[in-house]
Amino acid sequence: MAxxxxxxQAWMAWDGPAPVPEDAVLDHTRELEKFLSEVERRAxxxxxxxxxxxxxxxxxxxxxxxxxxxxxxxxxxxxxxxLFYRILKNxxxxxxxxxxxxxxxxxxxxxxxxDPDEEAMDPLENVAAGGSDAPExxxxxxxxxxxxxxxxGLPARQREAFMLRNFExxxxxxxxKAMGCSEGSVKTHYSRAVHTLRxxxxxxx
Amino acid sequence: xxxxxxxxxxxRRLFAxxxxxxxxxxxxxxxxxxxxxxxxxxxxxxxxxxxxVWSSAAGVTAxxxxxxxxxxxxxxxxxxxxxxxxDTQAGLEDLELVASSDENNAAPMEMLQxxxxxxxxxxxxxxxxxSGNVG
Numbered sequence: 001m002a003x004x005x006x007x008x009q010a011w012m013a014w015d016g017p018a019p020v021p022e023d024a025v026l027d028h029t030r031e032l033e034k035f036l037s038e039v040e041r042r043a044x045x046x047x048x049x050x051x052x053x054x055x056x057x058x059x060x061x062x063x064x065x066x067x068x069x070x071x072x073x074x075x076x077x078x079x080x081x082x083l084f085y086r087i088l089k090n091x092x093x094x095x096x097x098x099x100x101x102x103x104x105x106x107x108x109x110x111x112x113x114x115d116p117d118e119e120a121m122d123p124l125e126n127v128a129a130g131g132s133d134a135p136e137x138x139x140x141x142x143x144x145x146x147x148x149x150x151x152x153g154l155p156a157r158q159r160e161a162f163m164l165r166n167f168e169x170x171x172x173x174x175x176x177k178a179m180g181c182s183e184g185s186v187k188t189h190y191s192r193a194v195h196t197l198r199x200x201x202x203x204x205x
Numbered sequence: 206x207x208x209x210x211x212x213x214x215x216x217r218r219l220f221a222x223x224x225x226x227x228x229x230x231x232x233x234x235x236x237x238x239x240x241x242x243x244x245x246x247x248x249x250x251x252x253x254x255x256x257x258v259w260s261s262a263a264g265v266t267a268x269x270x271x272x273x274x275x276x277x278x279x280x281x282x283x284x285x286x287x288x289x290x291x292d293t294q295a296g297l298e299d300l301e302l303v304a305s306s307d308e309n310n311a312a313p314m315e316m317l318q319x320x321x322x323x324x325x326x327x328x329x330x331x332x333x334x335x336s337g338n339v340g
Binding site for chain 1: 213215216217219220222223224231232234238239241243246330
């Protein structure tokens with residue numbers, strides 16, 4: 001008799017490796033979920049500082065998560081962090097470029113206004129009412145607000161280096177991967193960023 | 206601790222506090238985004254892409270041919286057997302139903318995609334007329 005009449009017969013004769021165990025897929029899924037849950041909030045804040053818009057920041061982070069899962073989910077988990085932040089950085093830049101183009105176009109439209117500048121944040125907004133820690137929380141929020149303003153004034157590469165190294169805690173090598181530049185460049189950008197920020201914030205802080 | 210590292214530490218603490226104070230709306234949106242990403246990572250398409258390079262188009266083709274042949278009920282050992290047209294059409298429709306996976310029912314396609322080795326091997330065996338020692 002040639003061939004197999006049924007799949008069951010073929011399976012019974014098969015002595016090759018077993019199919020990928022579902023447990024392995026499950027472990028991988030858990031690992032990815034754990035990684036994303038660890039980085040998602042910091043990633044959102046980093047995007048928010050750069051984009052000054054909550055919904056845009058959420059969209060960029062969501063997009064970065066999906067791209068990581070879709071394109072790099074099969075990579076070793078140790079590589080995920082710099083990859084994720086590289087995707088995020090590219091997403092932020094793309095959005096900033098689109099905004100810049102839109103603003104230039106709008107400038108030619110009679111009566112159209114450019115996007116309004118950042119609205120002054122109300123430092124009381126995030127302070128829980130009535131708590132004894134209110135003055136301290138208020139000062140902390142004001143300090144963070146000042147830092148955000150100063151960060152937005154930095155060149156993009158310096159801002160990225162500072163946020164990845166200081167906020168996210170990436171080491172120099174990981175930051176270089178995320179920014180797509182050499183480790184030497186990361187050190188230079190970071191050092192300049194800290195120097196500028198200290199000059200601007202030193203007295204306020 | 207020198208002034209620079211004190212400055213850096215202060216920035217780090219402020220940022221961490223701002224992360225801790227994110228409102229529920231943002232947290233909820235991030236959770237939804239994470240779940241969507243995890244779903245993508247377990248989708249059949251990605252698992253298919255994880256297969257080794259050598260599981261080439263030939264393997265996929267062989268798998269498809271074998272699955273189709275078995276599904277429509279044409280025993281490969283009887284090359285002159287031709288099923289009635291109606292039976293063949295019904296079989297093809299059934300196969301289409303199985304193959305048309307959606308978000309909630311991806312298992313049938315996974316079966317095909319995860320076992321390329323097996324189907325390639327089975328197709329080779331079938332082509333060479335050797336079904337091995339079954340049982």
